[in-house]
Amino acid sequence: xxxxxxxxxxxxxxxxxxxxxxxxxxxxxxxxxxxxxxxxxxxxxxxxxxxxxxxxxxxxxxxxxxxxxxxxxxxxxxxxxxxxxxxxxxxxxxxxxxxxxxxxxxxxxxxxx
Numbered sequence: 015x016x017x018x019x020x021x022x023x024x025x026x027x028x029x030x031x032x033x034x035x036x037x038x039x040x041x042x043x044x045x046x047x048x049x050x051x052x053x054x055x056x057x058x059x060x061x062x063x064x065x066x067x068x069x070x071x072x073x074x075x076x077x078x079x080x081x082x083x084x085x086x087x088x089x090x091x092x093x094x095x096x097x098x099x100x101x102x103x104x105x106x107x108x109x110x111x112x113x114x115x116x117x118x119x120x121x122x123x124x125x126x127x
Contacts, residue, residue: 062074065111066110066111068110069107069110069111072103072106072107072110073107075103076100076103076104076107079096079099079100079103080100082096083096083097083100
């Protein structure tokens with residue numbers, strides 16, 4: 015959302031529906047928005063690095079879709095296709111994370127028993 019809002023902040027100032035958005039209205043400056051985006055990406059990276067290597071690769075591979083989605087409204091009439099791919103990519107990430115997690119539980123159970 016921060017990438018999208020930044021791309022359209024000058025345009026949003028002139029549209030009734032969007033002129034009260036934080037960046038467009040000036041309630042939030044670009045430096046703070048980038049700082050917040052960096053914090054979100056940092057937390058996401060910490061979570062991603064706690065997962066297995068396959069899940070890490072899949073998680074990183076989703077980043078082009080995440081960055082491309084806000085821009086697709088300018089270049090295609092079907093930005094929802096990119097949004098759908100982006101959200102459904104999470105199913106692959108969740109499957110690989112869960113699959114290895116189950117194996118980890120079995121290994122720990124065998125060691126304990």
